[in-house]
Amino acid sequence: xxxxxxxxxxxxxxxxxxxxxxxxxxxxxxxxxxxxxxxxxxxxxxxxxxxxxxxxxxxxxxxxxxxxxxxxxxxxxxxxxxxxxxxxxxxxxxxxxxxxxxxxxxxxxxxxxxxxxxxxxxxxxx
Amino acid sequence: xxxxxxxxxxxxxxxxxxxxxxxxxxxxxxxxxxxxxxxxxxxxxxxxxxxxxxxxxxxxxxxxxxxxxxxxxxxxxxxxxxxxxxxxxxxxxxxxxxxxxxxxxxxxxxxxxxxxxxxxxxxxxx
DNA sequence: CAGGATCCTTTAAGATACTG
DNA sequence: CAGTATCTTAAAGGATCCTG
Numbered sequence: 667x668x669x670x671x672x673x674x675x676x677x678x679x680x681x682x683x684x685x686x687x688x689x690x691x692x693x694x695x696x697x698x699x700x701x702x703x704x705x706x707x708x709x710x711x712x713x714x715x716x717x718x719x720x721x722x723x724x725x726x727x728x729x730x731x732x733x734x735x736x737x738x739x740x741x742x743x744x745x746x747x748x749x750x751x752x753x754x755x756x757x758x759x760x761x762x763x764x765x766x767x768x769x770x771x772x773x774x775x776x777x778x779x780x781x782x783x784x785x786x787x788x789x790x791x792x
Numbered sequence: 793x794x795x796x797x798x799x800x801x802x803x804x805x806x807x808x809x810x811x812x813x814x815x816x817x818x819x820x821x822x823x824x825x826x827x828x829x830x831x832x833x834x835x836x837x838x839x840x841x842x843x844x845x846x847x848x849x850x851x852x853x854x855x856x857x858x859x860x861x862x863x864x865x866x867x868x869x870x871x872x873x874x875x876x877x878x879x880x881x882x883x884x885x886x887x888x889x890x891x892x893x894x895x896x897x898x899x900x901x902x903x904x905x906x907x908x909x910x911x912x913x914x915x916x917x918x
Numbered sequence: 919c920a921g922g923a924t925c926c927t928t929t930a931a932g933a934t935a936c937t938g
Numbered sequence: 939c940a941g942t943a944t945c946t947t948a949a950a951g952g953a954t955c956c957t958g
Contacts, residue, residue: 677896678889685888686812730902741939758891761884762811763804770803776856867919
C-alpha cells in the first residue's frame with residue numbers, strides 16, 4: 667500500500683492505510699472496551715506479533731487515536747487507551763464488525779456458490 | 793494477513809481481509825456510484841495495477857459483493873456492478889470515508905504534534 | 919477490451935535475541 | 939514488563955508480454 671496514490675487529495679485515501687488496516691481495527695476495538703497494557707493487549711488481540719503491535723500502536727498514537735501512559739514503577743507499566751478522537755473512529759469500525767456478523771452467512775453462501783461454479787476452483791484463487 | 797487467526801470464530805476476523813482492505817474499499821466505493829467496466833474501473837480507482845484489480849474483483853465477486861456481467865460483443869465487454877449485499881457493505885465503508893473527511897485535520901494535527909515531540913522523528917517511523 | 923501468465927522487486931510480518 | 943534490533947521468510951504488488 668503506497669501512500670502516493672494519484673487521488674491523494676481525498677482524505678480517505680490518505681487515511682486508508684490506517685482506517686482499513688487489520689491490526690489497527692483490532693487494536694482499536696480492544697482498547698475501545700478498556701485501556702490495556704502492552705502484553706495484555708497482545709493477548710487480547712491475539713495472533714499479533716509484538717513487532718506489529720508496537721509498530722501499529724506507534725502509528726495509532728501518532729495519529730492521536732490512542733494514548734500511551736507510562737507509570738514509572740518497577741517494573742515500568744505502560745497503559746494504552748483510546749482517545750476521544752479514537753472513539754469516534756472506533757464507532758465506525760465497529761459497524762464493520764456488526765456488518766460482518768450480520769452478513770457472514772451471506773458471504774459464506776456466496777463463496778460456496780462461486781466455488782461450485784464449473785471452471786472455477788477456490789483453490790486456484792490467489 | 794493470515795486467515796488463521798486465533799479468534800477465527802469471530803465473523804469480523806474472517807472478513808477482515810475483505811472489509812479492511814484498501815483496494816476492496818476503493819473498488820466498492822467506485823462501483824457503488826455506478827457499474828463500470830474493467831478499464832474504466834481501473835482509471836476510476838486510480839493507482840491500482842490490473843493484477844490487483846482483477847484479483848480483488850475476483851474476491852469481491854466470490855463473496856457476492858460484486859457482480860460480473862459479460863456481453864459477448866466484439867470486443868467483449870465486461871461490466872462490474874455492486875450487488876445488493878455489496879451495497880450494505882458500501883454504506884458502512886462510506887462511513888470510513890466520511891470519518892476521514894471529518895477528522896483528517898485532527899489526524900494531521902496529531903501527527904505534527906507527535907513529530908514535534910523531542911526524541912521522536914517521523915522519518916524514523918517504519 | 920478484458921484479462922491470464924510470468925518474472926521480479928518491495929513490503930509485511932514472524933521468529934529470535936537482547937535491553938532498561 | 940515493555941519494548942528495540944536484527945534476520946529471514948512469505949506475501950503483496952508492479953511491470954511486461956501475451957491472448958481470445
